[in-house]
Amino acid sequence: MLYPFFGFEFSGTAVFGAIAAYVLLSLFAIVFIPRRAVRAPITKRRPSLDAQAKLIELRSKVRQSVLQVVGGVTAVFAFIVTLQQIRQNEDTFKGKKADLFSKSITSLFDEKSHLNSRAGAMYLLSYVARSDPSYHRTVFDTLAGHIILMSSKACRSQTVTDSKTYQREPQIQLALRIIGERNPDHDPTGKRFNLENSCLVDVDLRDEVNVVKGLRKARLSDSHLLRSDFTNADLSGAELRRIKASDYMNKEQWTVAIGFEVNRGVDGDRRGAIDYATDQQRRQFITMFTGANLAGADFQDAELAGADFRESELQGAIFLHANIARASFVKAKNIEPDQMMKACVGQPGMDEQEFEAQQPYFSAAFLKQLGGKRIPRCKAEDDHSPD
Numbered sequence: 001m002l003y004p005f006f007g008f009e010f011s012g013t014a015v016f017g018a019i020a021a022y023v024l025l026s027l028f029a030i031v032f033i034p035r036r037a038v039r040a041p042i043t044k045r046r047p048s049l050d051a052q053a054k055l056i057e058l059r060s061k062v063r064q065s066v067l068q069v070v071g072g073v074t075a076v077f078a079f080i081v082t083l084q085q086i087r088q089n090e091d092t093f094k095g096k097k098a099d100l101f102s103k104s105i106t107s108l109f110d111e112k113s114h115l116n117s118r119a120g121a122m123y124l125l126s127y128v129a130r131s132d133p134s135y136h137r138t139v140f141d142t143l144a145g146h147i148i149l150m151s152s153k154a155c156r157s158q159t160v161t162d163s164k165t166y167q168r169e170p171q172i173q174l175a176l177r178i179i180g181e182r183n184p185d186h187d188p189t190g191k192r193f194n195l196e197n198s199c200l201v202d203v204d205l206r207d208e209v210n211v212v213k214g215l216r217k218a219r220l221s222d223s224h225l226l227r228s229d230f231t232n233a234d235l236s237g238a239e240l241r242r243i244k245a246s247d248y249m250n251k252e253q254w255t256v257a258i259g260f261e262v263n264r265g266v267d268g269d270r271r272g273a274i275d276y277a278t279d280q281q282r283r284q285f286i287t288m289f290t291g292a293n294l295a296g297a298d299f300q301d302a303e304l305a306g307a308d309f310r311e312s313e314l315q316g317a318i319f320l321h322a323n324i325a326r327a328s329f330v331k332a333k334n335i336e337p338d339q340m341m342k343a344c345v346g347q348p349g350m351d352e353q354e355f356e357a358q359q360p361y362f363s364a365a366f367l368k369q370l371g372g373k374r375i376p377r378c379k380a381e382d383d384h385s386p387d
Helices: 012-037 049-109 115-131 133-157 170-180 337-341 352-357 364-370
Strands: 002-005 008-011
Touching (some): 115 170
């Protein structure tokens, strides 16, 4: 058997011979060096007891020094061997991770793989990324690509506007959850993950604060987010342009009356105060951003009618031409009138009563900041209409 040592390989016989030689040399040094270094005086008379005691003491001191040198050399050698062993273990571990990565990728994209096999492959990939940051970008780019691949089937094979019959794609849910729970600080590139045109209908990422933070700066534009739940998620800096997340897009079950039941008015706003929907009923129609970190998020031209932004962080968020009809911004943090006035509600030609009813839900304090202004009507080219 050959033993590797800093790029060289030695046979077992050579290793054993080297150890035996070192032991013999050490014994020789311990026994003979003190005698050679401290010699007995040459005299015809027998040395006195005091002279013999001094001789023994001097040789003992030399022997102790030799022992320290031998022990130090042994310690250094043991340290070198330990480093070599650690390096070998790291190389073995890296090889195993590379093998796990390869097998997981194959299983994930093999059309013949069962759901359990693909789920296992996703978890193995996330383990590889956590254990070695050099795999971070590759692993999560792969999972994002898998979501996009599955999305092309998920939103075509079912009627996404029917909340009662639509079946969420479990692979998309799992892959998005794993991406969401990654640590973005471990990404050596810091680039945006591409999830554009994804079918994220009915996905549920709600969790405690600071758990789902892997979607920072993610590219989610043109995706379907009907009935999705991003409660407490970190979507700061994310691109969410033209996303489809309006309540009226659930055409099979949605009615105008439901549109006024999913969110409740406060501070004297009586809309929705009667027959207010339960939390479970609300989730059948609206997209939830409750408590989410949306600082710097870009919702330009997005469909957000009825969406729930309560208690979310909105500093620097962009709502240019976004439809925010009946959306709730109650207790939203760091919103400014200029942000909201760049959005729109409803459609051209609606009467004043309907236009008033389509206004978003704000707290009384923010309504004072608006100074009596109303969010403007959506223009014809915005094509925001609940029909």
